[in-house]
Amino acid sequence: MSLFFIVIRQLAEFQAMASSKKVITREEWEKRLSNVKVRKEDMNKLVMNFLVTEGYVEAAEKFRLESGTEPDIDLATITDRMAVKKAVQSGNVEDAIEKVNDLNPEILDTNPQLFFHLQQQRLIELIRNGKVEEALEFAQEELAPRGEENQGFLEELERTVALLAFEDVTNCPVGDLLDISQRLKTASEVNAAILTSQSHEKDPKLPSLLKMLIWAQNQLDEKATYPRINDLSTAALEDPAV
């Protein structure tokens, strides 16, 4: 074969290598996986962090006993925080505000947005219970002054008051405010503010880790084919397409 053809063939091979991705077989990948040693202690900490941040107090206490893992925040503070969260989730906003102030009066002082959202939720609950006059009074006395200070608040306030204008509240343009998801949103906000005030991260670390897995796999997909985990709840490896 002449040199010319040898060179052409070599170029074609280079071309193929450049555009194709590295292929890692199941066997090879499993070998690498088995080289990764994960400390049980670290996994326990991740789980404890989840229980504690999400507020599963009793489970966290029990986990401490059963696994010997120390929680990274004082479990007593969780009970208080969960009481606030539940109060908001059940629509008892006044009660929630009182509890937050008992826990730490600075939280609402330093969080005007949170405070506004709590007041807004109070208004929503008044409207939901048909207490129209009380709602209007509350809106004018408590919320309007806040609205004057902040354009965003004003818009929210107007949206909320608009609920009163409709007969069929559940089907009106601002009907989503009456949805339970609105309560949950506010409850989440309060939960996060309390955690932050206690110098604790407001999100558990486990979801972040799951996101990192997805991100890392997406990044690696650009350069290699390898067994992926596509279902987080099973962590089953799926073979690369041959």
Next chain:
Amino acid sequence: MSEATSQSQPPAKDLIGSYFLDLWCHTSKTLAVKPETKYASEFEEEEEESPTELDTVNSSGGFSVVGPDKLSLLYPSVNLHGHDVGVAQANRAAPMKRLLYYFEIHVKNAGSKGQIAIGFTTSAFRLRRQPGWEANSYGYHGDDGMLYRGHGKGDTFGPTYTTGDTVGGGINYATQEFFFTKNGVVVGSVYKDVKGPVIPTVAVHSQNEEVTVNFGKDPFVFDLKAYEAEQRAKQQIKIDNITIPQDASYGIVRSYLQHYGYEETLKLFDIAGQSTVPPISLVPEYGFSEEDSMYALNQRRTLRQLIKSGKIDETFSTLRKWYPQTVEDDTSTICFLLHCQKFIELVRDGKLEEAIMYGRSEFEKFKKLSGFDDLVKDCAALLAYEQPSKSSVGYLLQESQRELVADAVNAMVLSTNPKLKDASLCMHSCLERLIRQVTACFLEKRSLNGDQGEAFQLSRILKSGKKG
């Protein structure tokens, strides 16, 4: 499963046994070598060496003088042309297995022309030219504030710098860029179009120019930690934007509790989960139906509690009663692990004579197991110290060792489930498999990136966000 498949896979017992034995060997090697390491660095890779001073062996013959502390550079004479630059490289290449690398120079004297440069070069660099004037080199020059990256002509980059200024050069492996700073402020960055290791480089070129170099011995003028946090935050935003199924974490925690037999925690967790708003719905785990993961939950819990309290004799008798098949082979790995643990517990209680007698009667029969020598040596070493917990084999007395044995027993019991299809499901929880996968992906990504950048480190995630 066909006859052929089940024959080709070794019995579950062996797989499990060897897995945990291997894990113990790994711990022994990493911890026994560095007993004072806190858990964080235990499974991390070896530290790469960093540059510490200027290299005097290779520095260009005679044009510049490296100070006796090897951290300063002086150009004593008058330069004649562009091939008599006084260049000094660091004594090693910048480490690559991390997010950032950084070093600084301080201009003590800009001399007659201020022709100072800071940058990065390779080992092939001709040490008579300014960094950036040759291919595969980069230099930020003080006299014109330009960035040179391989040609004689530079690009407009930043301010000039002179006497009294502190200029830094860094590498960002995530973005594959070089970046430079002046007096604590980032000047700019440029794509790093060089493969392989690069060496921090300094150059001087006019009479009386003098610079000092800081490879980290002294604090930097630039707030590197803050910059690092900033870079991580940028990457984190991309990651945060990824969506995951709503109750994924909940499900993983639940299966973790089931897998390792944390029965009481699981009960309370389930109760709490039912009253969550909105209620949580779960899909059963693949390969393991709800029944399977709850298999022997109470028994596994009991066994774990026994081992964690150091009651090994009771563990043996309980296993013989409930799952005799796991301990019937007296020379199996699981028996070895349990006997060693009994030995350790005797030492912990100060019953040294009893421990010796126990060891003598029990250890012999496990001689054929791989890793046997090293592990028994570790156990026996406990006897040599007055304060064994502070010794290099002190790890044996920690909770983590009891945990290892408890997890091994847990896996053995799970393997007795007649409905079990895959032995590997006994050994690793879903969470562990996820962590392994993300670690392996990061490592492969890094390897394809010329081995540059960070690996995934669980300890870093656990430590992040801690204040005070």
